[in-house]
Amino acid sequence: MSDNHQRLVIPGPVEVRKEILDAQTEWMIGHRSTAFADLFARLQGKLRQAFFTQSRVFVQGSSGTGLWEGASRNCIRDDKKALHLVGGAFSERWAEISKANGKQVDVIEVDWGMAHTPEMVADALKKSAYDAVCVVHNETSTGVTNPIKAIGEVVRGYEDTLLLVDTVSGFLGTELRVDDWNVDMALTSSQKAFALPPGIAFAAVSDRVLARAKQIQYRGYYFDFIEIEDSLLKNNTPSTPPVALMYAADVQLDSILAEGIENRWARHAAMRDMTHQWAFTNGFGVFAQKGYESATVTAVDNRQKGINVDDMAKFMKKKFFEMDKGYGKIKGKTFRIAHMGDMQPTMLEEVLSGLTEFVQG
Numbered sequence: 001m002s003d004n005h006q007r008l009v010i011p012g013p014v015e016v017r018k019e020i021l022d023a024q025t026e027w028m029i030g031h032r033s034t035a036f037a038d039l040f041a042r043l044q045g046k047l048r049q050a051f052f053t054q055s056r057v058f059v060q061g062s063s064g065t066g067l068w069e070g071a072s073r074n075c076i077r078d079d080k081k082a083l084h085l086v087g088g089a090f091s092e093r094w095a096e097i098s099k100a101n102g103k104q105v106d107v108i109e110v111d112w113g114m115a116h117t118p119e120m121v122a123d124a125l126k127k128s129a130y131d132a133v134c135v136v137h138n139e140t141s142t143g144v145t146n147p148i149k150a151i152g153e154v155v156r157g158y159e160d161t162l163l164l165v166d167t168v169s170g171f172l173g174t175e176l177r178v179d180d181w182n183v184d185m186a187l188t189s190s191q192k193a194f195a196l197p198p199g200i201a202f203a204a205v206s207d208r209v210l211a212r213a214k215q216i217q218y219r220g221y222y223f224d225f226i227e228i229e230d231s232l233l234k235n236n237t238p239s240t241p242p243v244a245l246m247y248a249a250d251v252q253l254d255s256i257l258a259e260g261i262e263n264r265w266a267r268h269a270a271m272r273d274m275t276h277q278w279a280f281t282n283g284f285g286v287f288a289q290k291g292y293e294s295a296t297v298t299a300v301d302n303r304q305k306g307i308n309v310d311d312m313a314k315f316m317k318k319k320f321f322e323m324d325k326g327y328g329k330i331k332g333k334t335f336r337i338a339h340m341g342d343m344q345p346t347m348l349e350e351v352l353s354g355l356t357e358f359v360q361g
């Protein structure tokens with residue numbers, strides 16, 4: 001590659017296609033113009049399809065973390081509790097954010113690499129009342145996908161309990177049906193399987209969430225869901241939105257809908273299978289619990305084989321691939337191969353054959 005571009009194989013930010021990068025260079029428009037309202041309305045329609053929801057989709061200038069804070073502030077009343085399902089670095093951080101906003105939090109903690117089951121949630125809901133169950137769809141640190149549909153079936157039985165789902169690294173890479181699965185809020189950011197540049201976040205939000213928000217006095221300002229909804233009804237945002245990123249999202253959603261969302265899920269699942277095959281053939285394991293392995297990112301279990309992940313990353317850099325070396329307390333014991341976004345199986349093959357060369361070299 002002549003321009004020395006390092007292709008991103010890390011689990012976010014991911015590679016963004018040139019066409020999508022270029023879409024950001026359109027002339028700016030004022031966000032109180034009709035041109036902006038048209039753009040916003042166009043995005044709404046496509047985002048609803050992408051989330052499989054009839055409700056609204058918030059569009060926020062922030063990363064996903066901002067919407068974590070918004071979810072906690074707008075959905076958990078001060079005298080009530082939230083149930084956080086914790087089993088990796090990201091689910092842990094969301095629980096911290098709820099606490100940092102003064103919310104009362106109970107956690108169901110599983111070992112890193114394990115999934116949460118609907119039975120665990122059912123037990124907890126029988127014992128105590130919760131304003132919200134907060135769960136990470138796809139735990140990026142461990143490569144585990146939680147059974148959101150089954151958890152949704154459990155939460156459905158509790159009128160006062162909202163189901164809040166972080167699908168930052170799952171959305172548009174693995175199945176998620178917001179309305180059918182009883183999800184009240186599904187939040188995501190742009191730079192994972194959506195394959196957009198970072199800096200914009202999205203959330204499907206149910207009427208139940210807005211009803212809850214109205215019962216909470218101090219929702220904060222930037223992520224006040226009632227204000228955001230008031231603007232959304234006018235195809236607008238309360239403060240200045242990331243217009244360039246919205247141009248990019250507009251074009252990217254056209255590509256995604258042309259590919260077909262189910263086809264996109266299937267492409268990701270096929271790349272997961274290729275990655276597992278590579279791992280097992282080369283003497284590695286897969287860190288995630290069997291049956292819950294992520295379609296968008298594989299945490300390769302390096303504990304038996306024990307390759308030096310720094311050397312691996314250096315070797316791959318010469319092939320113009322930027323690799324991950326594992327996250328948090330399982331760094332090195334695992335390393336992650338992201339197979340998400342607009343990555344095609346042909347590029348993944350190139351990555352895996354580079355890795356084979358390193359392992360066998």
Ligand SMILES: *Cc1c(COP(=O)(O)O)cnc(C)c1O
Pocket residue numbers: 012063064065066090136138139140166167168169189190192
């Ligand atoms: C990356 C990630 C986040 C954090 O999102 P930002 O956009 O970086 O704020 C949250 N949750 C999961 C599961 C992630 O993968």
